[in-house]
Amino acid sequence: MELRLDGRAALITGGSKGLGLAIARAFAAAGAQVAIVARGAEQLAQAKAEIERAAPGAAIAPVAADISTAEGCEAAFAAAEKAFGKLDILVNNAGTSQRGPFLEISDALWQNDLDLKLFAAIRLGRLAWPGMQARRWGRIINVLNTGAKAPPAEGAPTAVSRAAGMALTKVQANEGAKHNILVNALLVGLIDSDQHRRRHAASKTNESYEEWLGKLGAALPMGRYGRPEEFAATALFLCSEAGGYIAGTAINVDGGRSPVV
Numbered sequence: 001m002e003l004r005l006d007g008r009a010a011l012i013t014g015g016s017k018g019l020g021l022a023i024a025r026a027f028a029a030a031g032a033q034v035a036i037v038a039r040g041a042e043q044l045a046q047a048k049a050e051i052e053r054a055a056p057g058a059a060i061a062p063v064a065a066d067i068s069t070a071e072g073c074e075a076a077f078a079a080a081e082k083a084f085g086k087l088d089i090l091v092n093n094a095g096t097s098q099r100g101p102f103l104e105i106s107d108a109l110w111q112n113d114l115d116l117k118l119f120a121a122i123r124l125g126r127l128a129w130p131g132m133q134a135r136r137w138g139r140i141i142n143v144l145n146t147g148a149k150a151p152p153a154e155g156a157p158t159a160v161s162r163a164a165g166m167a168l169t170k171v172q173a174n175e176g177a178k179h180n181i182l183v184n185a186l187l188v189g190l191i192d193s194d195q196h197r198r199r200h201a202a203s204k205t206n207e208s209y210e211e212w213l214g215k216l217g218a219a220l221p222m223g224r225y226g227r228p229e230e231f232a233a234t235a236l237f238l239c240s241e242a243g244g245y246i247a248g249t250a251i252n253v254d255g256g257r258s259p260v261v
Helices: 018-029 041-054 070-084 107-135 158-179 194-203 209-217 228-239
Strands: 009-013 033-038 060-064 089-092 138-145 181-188 250-253
Touching (some): 009 018, 009 107, 060 070, 070 107, 107 138, 107 181, 181 228, 194 209, 228 250
Parallel strands (some): 009 089, 033 060, 138 181, 181 250
16 A cells, blocks of 8 residues: 655654654655754755655755744744645654653743643644645644653653643544544654664763664563654554544554553
8 A cells, every 4th residue: 555645735843853854754755745844954954855865856845943932833834834835734743852850840841841842733733724624634643752641750741741732632633523634643652763862872881872772672562662764654644545534543653662552
C-alpha cells in the first residue's frame, strides 16, 4: 500500500530536526508541500536541503518563528498559508523534555512548558481550523509522549502539558469529525533523536553513540530504540486517506514500553 499526500499542504512545528524533520521528509516524499517551523534560520536551511535531497522537487517552506508566543504562531501560520495558499495538515511537534522534582519547578518553567507544548497547539489549531472546515478536509496530529498516559515521578512539567495535550486532542476530534477534520495524538516512547544525542554527549562516556544507545535499548520490550522513520510512517498513515476513519486516538509509538495502552 502506497501512502500519498499529493495536493496537500502541511505545517510541522519543530520541523528542522529529530522527529519533526523525519515527518517532513516522509510527507515531502509522499507528495505534500511542507512548511517546517523552528526558531533557528540556519538549522531550517540545513533541514530544507536535507529534505530536498531525499525528495527532489519537493516544495519546502522554511519558517523561522517562536511558536511559544501568540505572535509567533500567527507568523508561522501566515507564512505557510502564503507559501501554499492553504493548510490541510498541522503537526504540533515542537517541544522539549523539561522535568524535575515537583518542588523545584518554578512558575516560569511551568509557563514556558505550557506555552510551547499546549498553547502553541491551541493557537495553531484555531488558526488552521476555519480553512480545514471550509474545505471539509483536515488532519491534526499532536505529538506527545507516553508520560501523558503514565506520568512518572519527577515527570513534571512535561507529563502534565502532554496530558493536557491528550485532552485537547479528544476535544478537537469530537468537534472536528463532522467536518472531516481528523485529530489524533502520537505518543513518543524511546526513539533515536537529537535529544538522546545531547544526553549521550552530556554523559561523557567513552562509548560511541551507537553503543550507548544499544545498551539502553536492550532493556526495552523490542530490544532496541525506535527509529525516527518508524514514527514518521505512523504520522503519514494518519494523514493519508488510509487513515480516514481514525479520530480521537492517542497512539503509543514506543515498541510496547508504556504500561498503559
